[in-house]
Amino acid sequence: MKKYALILAAGKGTRMKTELPKCAFPILGKPMIEYIVENLEKSQIDEIVTVVGHKKEVITDLLKERSTYAIQEEQLGTGHATLQAASLLEDKEGVTFILPGDMPLMEYPLMDKIIRSHEEMGNDLTIVSMMFDNPKGYGRVVRDEYGVVTSIVEEIDCNDAQKQIKEVNSSVYVVNNQALFQTLKKVKKNDRKGEYYLTDIVELMHQTHKVNTFTVRDPRVTMGINDLYNISIAEKILRDHINKSHMLNGVSIINPETVTIGHDVIIEEGVWIYPNSTIVGDSIIKKYAKIGPNSEVRDSIIDEYAEIRHSLVIDSKVGKYTTVGPFAHLRGHTDIGEHNRIGNFVEVKNSTTGKDTKAAHLSYIGDAIVGNRVNFGCGSITVNYDGVNKHKTNIGDDVFIGCNVNMVAPLTVSDEVFIAAGSTVTKDIPKGSLSIARNQQINKEDYYKHLIKPKNDK
Ligand code: UD1
Ligand code: CA
Numbered sequence: 240m241k242k243y244a245l246i247l248a249a250g251k252g253t254r255m256k257t258e259l260p261k262c263a264f265p266i267l268g269k270p271m272i273e274y275i276v277e278n279l280e281k282s283q284i285d286e287i288v289t290v291v292g293h294k295k296e297v298i299t300d301l302l303k304e305r306s307t308y309a310i311q312e313e314q315l316g317t318g319h320a321t322l323q324a325a326s327l328l329e330d331k332e333g334v335t336f337i338l339p340g341d342m343p344l345m346e347y348p349l350m351d352k353i354i355r356s357h358e359e360m361g362n363d364l365t366i367v368s369m370m371f372d373n374p375k376g377y378g379r380v381v382r383d384e385y386g387v388v389t390s391i392v393e394e395i396d397c398n399d400a401q402k403q404i405k406e407v408n409s410s411v412y413v414v415n416n417q418a419l420f421q422t423l424k425k426v427k428k429n430d431r432k433g434e435y436y437l438t439d440i441v442e443l444m445h446q447t448h449k450v451n452t453f454t455v456r457d458p459r460v461t462m463g464i465n466d467l468y469n470i471s472i473a474e475k476i477l478r479d480h481i482n483k484s485h486m487l488n489g490v491s492i493i494n495p496e497t498v499t500i501g502h503d504v505i506i507e508e509g510v511w512i513y514p515n516s517t518i519v520g521d522s523i524i525k526k527y528a529k530i531g532p533n534s535e536v537r538d539s540i541i542d543e544y545a546e547i548r549h550s551l552v553i554d555s556k557v558g559k560y561t562t563v564g565p566f567a568h569l570r571g572h573t574d575i576g577e578h579n580r581i582g583n584f585v586e587v588k589n590s591t592t593g594k595d596t597k598a599a600h601l602s603y604i605g606d607a608i609v610g611n612r613v614n615f616g617c618g619s620i621t622v623n624y625d626g627v628n629k630h631k632t633n634i635g636d637d638v639f640i641g642c643n644v645n646m647v648a649p650l651t652v653s654d655e656v657f658i659a660a661g662s663t664v665t666k667d668i669p670k671g672s673l674s675i676a677r678n679q680q681i682n683k684e685d686y687y688k689h690l691i692k693p694k695n696d697k
Contacts (some may be wrong), residue, residue: 316434
């Protein structure tokens with residue numbers, strides 16, 4: 240039997256009070272809905288359908304061909320949203336695993352377990368429920384005196400007794416396709432909210448079909464995200480989970496509550512991560528590297544034994560044994576070689592360096608190809624931008640760049656060159672040269688007194 244997943248992601252997410260549609264909102268740097276799709280792809284689901292509506296392009300741009308789409312033009316509730324997939328699913332033999340796009344923490348082994356339980360019990364409808372001491376905001380699972388589920392009642396429609404029910408609807412269901420769409424067509428608009436509730440299928444099905452619950456043990460994985468406070472809670476849960484798994488794999492994390500590691504980051508054993516650090520995107524941290532304190536690494540590769548302290552590394556690579564920081568910024572496809580030192584207040588953009596190169600203080604290196612054993616003196620920079628275009632600087636091996644040198648690009652500095660401090664270099668420098676490009680110093684002896692009158696001069 241084929242298994243379909245139906246993600247409901249058309250809602251406005253009014254309670255979020257943000258521009259971005261809720262299901263696209265990031266959790267640890269990754270859109271919520273991507274977590275769901277990734278897990279579905281790993282599960283036994285054969286095909287994913289997503290219901291989109293409010294700002295639908297944002298969602299379809301994120302998921303592209305990973306899903307097919309049903310469109311809900313007007314947001315008339317979860318029942319109405321599900322019905323929009325009828326043309327795609329109602330004629331198909333099989334089950335549909337319905338889940339909301341605002342529930343990013345459920346992982347595929349649990350998804351598979353829920354689907355398996357639906358099949359093994361021979362259910363027509365399985366409602367995934369959870370127990371909450373404080374069930375506020377969730378639909379309550381109402382049972383009769385024999386414990387049979389008879390309906391789900393939304394918070395605003397609950398009477399006082401129903402409000403006390405601690406078993407709530409997670410908004411995840413497994414339903415046999417035909418039963419689902421036949422029943423959905425009978426769902427009436429809820430007067431109070433003016434919406435068609437998906438939850439109303441429970442009351443319509445319980446006498447004619449086999450309706451059961453699957454209760455998840457850890458309600459944290461089925462929490463729904465409705466506002467920015469929920470986002471922070473989900474991030475905390477996910478952060479703890481991710482950090483713990485790295486620690487169990489041999490990564491030392493100091494003060495882990497202050498360390499954020501994205502879902503897709505790879506960290507090898509023996510790495511140390513110090514407080515207030517963020518490592519996100521497609522980053523890889525190799526053995527024995529040290530990150531932090533106070534550093535951000537995004538979409539970057541940090542090689543073995545490298546150290547990043549109080550610094551920002553974006554879209555870049557840092558070679559073995561290289562130290563970065565404090566207060567350095569690498570970005571724009573920078574590739575720093577082995578045994579380099581990129582020190583205090585140094586920015587490197589779209590540049591590569593060879594081995595044993597150093598820029599220890601106050602440099603800007605942009606659009607440059609730099610060789611081995613190059614020393615950037617304090618304050619030396621590449622002048623890569625003329626106000627219109629960016630130009631390249633090529634620097635060979637064994638080059639010594641004095642303090643406060645401006646290298647005006649396009650420029651080639653060959654091997655074994657020494658550039659005198661304070662030079663503004665505009666012409667290529669041949670191999671083996673000493674280059675001086677500054678005015679000669681003049682010392683006018685005995686001249687001070689013409690400029691500054693001594694204070695005790697009467
Ligand atoms: C829903 C359930 C509630 C459950 C809770 C669990 C209903 C009526 N209520 O309430 O029983 O306890 O989830 O988190 O189903 N959506 C659409 N189109 C719409 C409306 C919503 O696609 O017209 C999507 C949203 O994008 C969202 C999901 O459906 O991803 C759930 O909608 P939401 O408004 O968050 O439902 P809840 O009020 O949380
Ligand atoms: Ca919700």
